[in-house]
Amino acid sequence: MKALIMAGGIGTRFWPLSRKNMPKQFLCITGDKSMLQMTVERVCRTIDINDVYIVTAQSQTELVHQHLPNLPVQNIIIEPFGMNTAPCIGLSLAYLKDKMEGNESLLVLPSDHVIKDTQGFLNSLKLAEKPAADGNLVTFGIVPDYPATGYGYIEAGGQIAEGVYRVAKFKEKPDFETAKTFLQQGNYYWNSGMFFWKFNVIWQAFAEYLPQVMSILQEIIGMWQKDGEPADLKDVYAKMPKIPIDIGIMEKAEKRVVIPVNYGWSDVGSWKALAEISPADENGNFLPKRHFALDAKDNYVRSDKFVSLIGVENLCVIETDDALLITAKDRSEDVKKVVDALTATKQDDLL
């Protein structure tokens, strides 16, 4: 079994901590290890580090080295630029083609999610082996605990084994009312973007459902096989359709199953989401060690300084060397708009 971890995200949602040269997966925001390090550690409970591959951007390879010094250099797959998950996974499959057996399992994971219950995660991988061996594309669906409108959903159909269900349908991000009915019906799960499949099954799926991508992948393999200079993939990779694998393959495939999981997952998609999984004091505050709080509750503050809060609640406050963000917790997704504004006004020092 091998693992492929996607670590090319640019992560604007954690500005001002995340920057162009320091995306979310390299931040130590949930502890003293980066999200990438924690993802790899989790995977390495069952997969050897030599069988872990990281697909990332050229500009981030040095960071990957720093965060994962034990990872073999050749296990870093470089995407010329971000083109969404189908091209990214396709490129990785092309890279792995001569390194994997056709019936070898491949686990595909994002690098910037939190999973609290590692044993639950490992159990879910065990559950995935049989359906994957039977030729299914396996997805992991998060048991929802509130009617989220920010995720796609997977509707589970008939059970085919203990804890394993046929996928009835992939659902786009719903409106709030629809999300509530999903929650009530009980057989809808958040699409986590984690996959498990046999190499030849997903390779065949690319050929069948994304022939255009497969043809580019074959071209790339040909370039790699040529002697001489390392191949420059930019021009050929640019021809890829910018398509997520969910839409490009998962929604079309016939043999696909979902394994519902409930192991304390979070995609940590905003400062608010991070606040929710961070330890808080008796007033719901997450504060630097040195602080003074008076009538302050449910605030999330990151700063190296002495922080004093008086009469404020539900704020996210992030201070870095050059920037200070203060946002209402419920508005923390709008941090993207700060980054947009900085980009539009070319304030590169803050990006």
Place this chain on the structure above:
Amino acid sequence: MKALIMAGGIGTRFWPLSRKNMPKQFLCITGDKSMLQMTVERVCRTIDINDVYIVTAQSQTELVHQHLPNLPVQNIIIEPFGMNTAPCIGLSLAYLKDKMEGNESLLVLPSDHVIKDTQGFLNSLKLAEKPAADGNLVTFGIVPDYPATGYGYIEAGGQIAEGVYRVAKFKEKPDFETAKTFLQQGNYYWNSGMFFWKFNVIWQAFAEYLPQVMSILQEIIGMWQKDGEPADLKDVYAKMPKIPIDIGIMEKAEKRVVIPVNYGWSDVGSWKALAEISPADENGNFLPKRHFALDAKDNYVRSDKFVSLIGVENLCVIETDDALLITAKDRSEDVKKVVDALTATKQDDLL
């Protein structure tokens, strides 16, 4: 005419900007000059700098030099430690005794108030000359524009000249209902702590109403007159009663008048008060030059960094090299409690 400016305050209300070694009067919080500099500039529109005296703490004399390089060194009067306004003014009178004529006027001012209308201020001084020459202790009463509970009030009695009234009574800080009736009645003014009097009149008042203080002042004059080492006033000054001049003299004196003034005065007693007199953008925000604000209004932010606000209102945010304060505007007077807590826990680096 001479002026005495009281600049010994420790100013905890502007923490974290104000510190033990950097009290409010030395801060440039209302512009690019310190409050002390602005006070002296205002006074020097009518009084020569050589006739301006500053009474301050030993620890602040160097700061006074720096802020007022043109002030003669001998015009700095050093208070061994803060003992409230009656001892402070008494000590200054003792220092000035051989430098002033008995019938010379003395203007006494705090160093940390804002007055927008300088001409109005100068006019009020002119108005004060006649009643002072007639032997009155002259006070300046601020025309109230809201029922403040944080100031003492002066009740005006009969008019004795255009714009000059007998003082009927000094009133302690009222409760809100009482303050509202004061505002309705129209002859109540905020006690500003600014005075104007002939030297011999106030000197005589000390002798009459505060004989204990006068006896200490005579002792101090004796020490100063001795040859040799500069007098160490600590022990003798420590015997002073800690009494404000309002209670010690003004409430008891018979000949006292009030001149109502309405020249854009503020004692800038809190971050909120400072926010109210600071220029704001169209959303009521006072922000650093580099900022991004989205659905944010009526915030006051001081920081050297790029500041981003999303969905927040009525906050005061103050960032210094070592501290970050975020307070609801209406709670900004509680900044004193931060200083109290830091003092109690001996976190001297933050004081």
